[in-house]
Amino acid sequence: MSQQMFDTLLGWAMTRPMFDLLLKGLWETIYMTAASGALSFVIGLPLALVLVTTDKGGIFQNLLVNRSLGWVVNALRSVPFIILLVAAIPLTRWLVGTAIGVTAAIVPLTLAAAPYYARVAEVSLREVDRALIDAARAMGATRMTILREVLVPEALPGLVSGFTVTMVTLIGASAMAGAVGAGGLGDIAIRYGHQRFETTIMVAVVVILIVMVSIMQWAGDALARRIDHRQG
Amino acid sequence: MAETDHQMDAGTGAATGADRPVVQLENVTRRFSDRPALDDISLQLGRGEIVGLIGRSGAGKSTLIRCLNGLDRPQGGRVVIDGTDISQLSEQALNPVRRRIGMIFQHFNLLSAKTVADNVALPLKIAGMPRPERMRRVMELLDLVGLADKAAAYPAQLSGGQKQRIGIARALAPKPLLLLSDEATSALDPETTQSILALLKDVNRQLDVTILMITHEMEVVRQIAHRVLVLDAGRIVEEGPVARVLASPQTETTRSLLRGLSPVLPGDLLALIRPQPGQGDQALIRVDVYGPDARRPLLAQIEAITGHPARLLHGGLNDVQGEPYGRLFLGLGSSDPAHVAAVAAQLKPQTTAIEVLGYVPANV
Structure with missing residues (x-):
């Protein structure tokens, strides 16, 4: 952004360094949320599929797997995020090489969001009518075909809505990751807005977060509506 | 009666090809924890037959039909489909057999996320038919059920009767030798029921497919079936050509199912x-x-x-x-x-x- 443009648009509210700081924080937040969101989806959806299909009456019924996995997911979900941040440090160091910084924060964020999304997705998958699965079985579909052609596509609107909720939660959680030096908007809000009483920064961060969450929610709703053919 | 002699030649494996019964049940028993759902059922369906299986709700009709494609497993007896005993087959081994059995449902069970064409194409995709051939076959089938113009629509945009036509097209896609109909007209209004029954009759004539119709409505059996089996509390209590059974029902169950169909004194x-x-x-x-x-x-x-x-x-x-x-x-x-x-x-x-x-x- 040119200096002149900045002066006209935002000069009344903040200084240029302040703006650059916020911009950097915004990108860091987007990076953390997007990366951990993507990972949570890639890990959480299969977890949800396993949770649903190994349960009683599921197409891969295996109660031992189901109960064990359910227990792990519950355990992860019951750890407060701030504790998880610290507890995950050894794992983060092993995976990323360092426990400090934006990339490092992706590990605890994913650890928190993947089980969360697994549970949210599980609800949508369970809502798929059993009769549809029976219909596919009656056609001679293999179990993998049932997952691919029936379970996931039929649950997709719910899976998308659930993912939106997860992303919004991640935006909030990423702010806490500032505690391990992860940067991002949350970190700025704490260091500048809270600890130095810079009200302008605090207000700016909150406004940016509100806009981010709104855009996220709007895009998620729009996508879910677009792929939902359950009503004519 | 010829239908009851089947147990003799079944064991010897003498029946082959066209004479071979499409479906043969021998002493099939299925018990749920609280009650027997099927109690020593033996029956046989020949090629090209339309057989009505009628009974009140809870008589075991759905359990019986689900045993025919392995969605449910009997605890005793044999389920022989076109010469293959499926009662002991693994889920994987069952799949080739299932691909030769079409099924239509009371609530259609179409996939809401797929277009009409993709719904009809699904069994073909499952059978591994290449896409161009699949699409050709789908259009053929949509023509057959009179809904070629709905190929790109989603099921939610169709009426009940149209959904059932798509259900029928889907069931017929892999050229099955047996079509199972589980209360296929029960959710439809009388006029639509007529058109669906006419379509099934047509399909039976044109494709020589055996149809087993589960229903609680004797009217459906009267209009379409050649033969009727009356099920009560998991047993076949009456069996015979539809006209004979309608004209002189032998059991109280049949008579009560006929009530409303035959005139009573005002x-x-x-x-x-x-x-x-x-x-x-x-x-x-x-x-x-x-x-x-x-x-x-x-x-x-x-x-x-x-x-x-x-x-x-x-x-x-x-x-x-x-x-x-x-x-x-x-x-x-x-x-x-x-x-x-x-x-x-x-x-x-x-x-x-x-x-x-x-x-x-x-x-x-």
Whole structure:
């Protein structure tokens, strides 16, 4: 952004360094949320599929797997995020090489969001009518075909809505990751807005977060509506 | 009856090819924790047959149909589909058999996320048919059910009858030798039911596919089935050609399923019936008729015996696949016991049932 443009648009509210700081924080937040969101989806959806299909009456019924996995997911979900941040440090160091910084924060964020999304997705998958699965079985579909052609596509609107909720939660959680030096908007809000009483920064961060969450929610709703053919 | 002789040659494996029954159940038993759902069921479906399986809800109809494609497993007995005993097969080994059995459902069970064309294509995709061939076959099928213009629509945009047509197209896609229909018309209005039944009849004729229709409506069986099996509490209590069963049901279950389909005396007439004849009374008889005999000049025959004009007080004829059958309530015009006995004796050979109900005034 040119200096002149900045002066006209935002000069009344903040200084240029302040703006650059916020911009950097915004990108860091987007990076953390997007990366951990993507990972949570890639890990959480299969977890949800396993949770649903190994349960009683599921197409891969295996109660031992189901109960064990359910227990792990519950355990992860019951750890407060701030504790998880610290507890995950050894794992983060092993995976990323360092426990400090934006990339490092992706590990605890994913650890928190993947089980969360697994549970949210599980609800949508369970809502798929059993009769549809029976219909596919009656056609001679293999179990993998049932997952691919029936379970996931039929649950997709719910899976998308659930993912939106997860992303919004991640935006909030990423702010806490500032505690391990992860940067991002949350970190700025704490260091500048809270600890130095810079009200302008605090207000700016909150406004940016509100806009981010709104855009996220709007895009998620729009996508879910677009792929939902359950009503004519 | 030929249908009951099958257990003899089944064990020897003599039946092959076209003579081989499409479905053969031998002493199939399925118990749920609280009650038996199927109790020693044996039956056989031949190629190109339409068989109605009728019973009240809870009689075991759905369990039986689910045993035919392995969605449910019997605890005892054999389920033989076109020569293959499927009762012991693993889920994987079952799949090739299932691909030769189409199924349609009361609530259609179409996939909401797929277009009509993709729904119909699914069984073909499962069978591994390449896409261009698949699309060609799908259009053929949509033509067959009269919905070629809906290929790109989603099921939610269709009416109930259209959804069931798509269900039928999907079931027929892999050219099955057996079509299972689980209350396929129960969620449809009478007019749509007619068109779906007509379509099934058509399909049966054109493709020589065996159809097993599960229903609780005798009307459905009357219109389409060649043969009917009556299921009650997990047992087949009656079995035979539809016309025969409709004309002279042998069990109380069948009779109660027929109620509403066969005429009953209206209340005012019923109130007039006396067990003993009074002055100026006439005997009231109920006659069940079936086949060519149903069209005999019954009233004239009676008049020739009694010398009094006989009257039709209630009832009428209906038809099952071209065969007339019906129930008639006749006033004999006379209450003379000798006349009544003579009428009963002479009409007996040409009726499936004849009963003296009592006496009503001659001028009703």
